[in-house]
Amino acid sequence: MKETATNVLVVGVGGQGAVMATELTSEVALLAGYDVKKGEVHGMSQRGGVIASHVRFGKNITSPIIEKGEADYILAFEAVEALRAVDCLKPDGTIIINDQKIVPPIAHFLKIDYPDKIKEKLENGKRKVLIFNAFEKAVGLGSELLVNTLLLGVLSKQLKLPEKAWKEVLTIQFAKKMLDKNLKTFEAGRAMKF
Amino acid sequence: MGKAVGDKRKRESEGRVLLSGNEAFARGAYEAGVVLASAYPGTPSSEILLNVAGYKEIIADWAANEKTAFEIGIGAAMAGARTMVSMKQPGVSVALDPLLNWSHTGTPGGFVLVACDDPGQHSSQTEDDTRTYAKLARVPCLDPSDSMEAKEFVGEALDLSEKFDTPVIVKSTTRVSHSKTVVDLYPRREYPIKGFERNPNKYVVVPGRAILRETEVIKRLATLKEYVETSPLNKVEWNSKEVGIITSGIAYYYAKRVIPEASFLKLGISFPLPEKMIKDFASKVKKLVVIEETRPFFEEEMKIMGMHDFIGMDYFRIQGELSPEVVREGLKKAGIGMKQSGPVASAAIDAPPRPPTMCAGCPHRGIFLAFKKINANVFSDIGCYTLAFAPPISALHTAICMGASIGNAVGVAKVGGSDKPIIAAIGDGTFVHSGMTPLYDAVYTQTNITVVILDNRITAMTGGQPAAESGFRANGSPTVTVDLDALVRGIGVKFVKHVDPYDIKGCIEGLKEAIAFEGPAVVLTNRPCVLMPKKIKGTSYVILEDKCTGCGICMTVGCPAVGMSDQAAKKSKKGEKARIIDTVLCTGCSVCAQLCPQDAIQLMEK
Ligand SMILES: Cc1ncc(C[n+]2csc(CCOP(=O)(O)OP(=O)(O)O)c2C)c(N)n1
Numbered sequence: 001m002k003e004t005a006t007n008v009l010v011v012g013v014g015g016q017g018a019v020m021a022t023e024l025t026s027e028v029a030l031l032a033g034y035d036v037k038k039g040e041v042h043g044m045s046q047r048g049g050v051i052a053s054h055v056r057f058g059k060n061i062t063s064p065i066i067e068k069g070e071a072d073y074i075l076a077f078e079a080v081e082a083l084r085a086v087d088c089l090k091p092d093g094t095i096i097i098n099d100q101k102i103v104p105p106i107a108h109f110l111k112i113d114y115p116d117k118i119k120e121k122l123e124n125g126k127r128k129v130l131i132f133n134a135f136e137k138a139v140g141l142g143s144e145l146l147v148n149t150l151l152l153g154v155l156s157k158q159l160k161l162p163e164k165a166w167k168e169v170l171t172i173q174f175a176k177k178m179l180d181k182n183l184k185t186f187e188a189g190r191a192m193k194f
Numbered sequence: 195m196g197k198a199v200g201d202k203r204k205r206e207s208e209g210r211v212l213l214s215g216n217e218a219f220a221r222g223a224y225e226a227g228v229v230l231a232s233a234y235p236g237t238p239s240s241e242i243l244l245n246v247a248g249y250k251e252i253i254a255d256w257a258a259n260e261k262t263a264f265e266i267g268i269g270a271a272m273a274g275a276r277t278m279v280s281m282k283q284p285g286v287s288v289a290l291d292p293l294l295n296w297s298h299t300g301t302p303g304g305f306v307l308v309a310c311d312d313p314g315q316h317s318s319q320t321e322d323d324t325r326t327y328a329k330l331a332r333v334p335c336l337d338p339s340d341s342m343e344a345k346e347f348v349g350e351a352l353d354l355s356e357k358f359d360t361p362v363i364v365k366s367t368t369r370v371s372h373s374k375t376v377v378d379l380y381p382r383r384e385y386p387i388k389g390f391e392r393n394p395n396k397y398v399v400v401p402g403r404a405i406l407r408e409t410e411v412i413k414r415l416a417t418l419k420e421y422v423e424t425s426p427l428n429k430v431e432w433n434s435k436e437v438g439i440i441t442s443g444i445a446y447y448y449a450k451r452v453i454p455e456a457s458f459l460k461l462g463i464s465f466p467l468p469e470k471m472i473k474d475f476a477s478k479v480k481k482l483v484v485i486e487e488t489r490p491f492f493e494e495e496m497k498i499m500g501m502h503d504f505i506g507m508d509y510f511r512i513q514g515e516l517s518p519e520v521v522r523e524g525l526k527k528a529g530i531g532m533k534q535s536g537p538v539a540s541a542a543i544d545a546p547p548r549p550p551t552m553c554a555g556c557p558h559r560g561i562f563l564a565f566k567k568i569n570a571n572v573f574s575d576i577g578c579y580t581l582a583f584a585p586p587i588s589a590l591h592t593a594i595c596m597g598a599s600i601g602n603a604v605g606v607a608k609v610g611g612s613d614k615p616i617i618a619a620i621g622d623g624t625f626v627h628s629g630m631t632p633l634y635d636a637v638y639t640q641t642n643i644t645v646v647i648l649d650n651r652i653t654a655m656t657g658g659q660p661a662a663e664s665g666f667r668a669n670g671s672p673t674v675t676v677d678l679d680a681l682v683r684g685i686g687v688k689f690v691k692h693v694d695p696y697d698i699k700g701c702i703e704g705l706k707e708a709i710a711f712e713g714p715a716v717v718l719t720n721r722p723c724v725l726m727p728k729k730i731k732g733t734s735y736v737i738l739e740d741k742c743t744g745c746g747i748c749m750t751v752g753c754p755a756v757g758m759s760d761q762a763a764k765k766s767k768k769g770e771k772a773r774i775i776d777t778v779l780c781t782g783c784s785v786c787a788q789l790c791p792q793d794a795i796q797l798m799e800k
Contacts, residue, residue: 026212048551063447063450064373086543104549
């Protein structure tokens, strides 16, 4: 049986919520009737290390990991992590970046500069680069805790998964108190223009 | 599973969900009627017991170490209860003695050991292969490829265990344990607990009896070899007979991804191997390929069977994880054509490294800075504190395996091999795991070492599992707290001192006293982990810009809250040299403030 897959790679710094983002994306894909596999390695990454979480959905999904050059979409919770992950992106893939800098502590010690011109570095041929400061926008929408949902809103607009399934999963995910705010934030993400 | 039984279970399905392999092992224990689960934490296995503890039908606890976890499991199985024990692969080394003996005696209740390998060493000290232990112990080893199999294989293993009177291993890997795949849920089956029945001839391993058991183990292995030839867990999938692939675990899916047109012999049981089935498969395909992860185990077994004409490990990888890419490249190298070509990697872009660091406010930081100040030789151990080996802290000189620190320090001291003070630095979790016995050695021989127990009251490195120092159990219920002070005095230590690891001067003084003491001395730190079980957040410190000279000493504490931002650099007259504390991350531990020569780091005013 042949595999057909959409590949979404979510990257960030341990503790930012990258795993939660793939968790929700894979639940949406399951609800939409797809075969799904999601993979990541957790362990040391909790201590401020790199986290990369893979979701593959479609028909007869085999491997749970996305190969280099195979990601249709990359969602980067942090700008440097977008650079680190870009070799996984398809030549015509889309990369969504939260333009928030988290300087690795070791960079100070090693006297390495935080890279600049991230967008320019990533823009290459047919790639689509959607970059914005999700942290600031989330604070504007009410709380820094909304970063995750905002980014999912942006991602969901790109993916061919039914909006209804997204909302259903968000409704299960968030407690009543928080749901309204999250649904609004999700909408705001979907409505963003780049 | 027979077909009729399979159909019945499908009808009873309780739904379809996404589970990680580890969640699925836990669900498998629940469905298969496991009564007791016993484990020791270790990545990538820890979430198994965590999830089991969520089922009220199963008694689930963290044990002191893998050996006691295993022995508690033996006890439950001796009472005829279905039992699951879980650990990471290096833990199986710790539990090897009971495993080998339990294989000899056989088990009255179903007994499964779930052991998780970590090819690629994402978070392990060694890259070993559980299948080699299964062979050593002569017990069956099942090898699931995804979460559905992870769940089902727990039940299969328990059935086999009861049928063949043997403990059974289910082997996982990081990818199987941590990937989520689709699982069908079934209801729980109950098995009555038979109760302990005396049978000393079988369960007392004195030599005169044990030799009889050895005969039984040899017979059992022969029976198992017959069984695996027809077991439904070993499956042949016929496609093109040009290429035949023998594989197991996650490697099966990598191979399916890369060359779905090939024929497959998927081994659900990776020890013992079905010799007839393998030879039959081999005889029907033009080219035979063995794709396996970690060690060339199938390859060596097949060579013992007299088979040599196949493409094996050398073509793929002898270290680290497999991946579809590695499989594809290996097949290419072996001259095997594939219908699909692989993706082409995009050009990489340089990014600064982001290694894991000690958290802001970690209680291990201050005490290690004190070790550095007194220039001790620090024999250490495995836990979050091992991160102190890396720059900028760089204050830890050995870490061999869990519990090794104290014994290592004793050995160095005995031969007079250190011109600097000798410190054994060990976490509370690791001390309970295997530090008490070497402390006994230090007391017994009155060896002059200083043992520092870094008591953060939790097993932090592996995700915050409780231990005897934590005061609660795996399901969150409260329990007594073991008093480490009384414990070490009980072993016979005459010098015991408590220090606050946030107080660098206090630590240095305490350490100096301990080092001056003739004989083994113990220093205990007294601050809990800042993350687990509760996040601790005190008032943040800030850097007073007019006092800061930008000397950078505050950066030598390796704290993620102390740094420099472009905004700060732009705003400040000091430019490049501007330092800043992230007040969200800073927990107020004060360690950086103690080191600042300008007194420029002060508590933030509210
Ligand atoms: C034999 C073995 N079992 C389990 C592990 C996984 N492991 C790594 S560190 C650790 C314990 C850490 O606890 P502790 O010593 O209290 O240090 P902390 O991380 O809390 O600072 C464990 C269980 C291992 N490395 N080796």
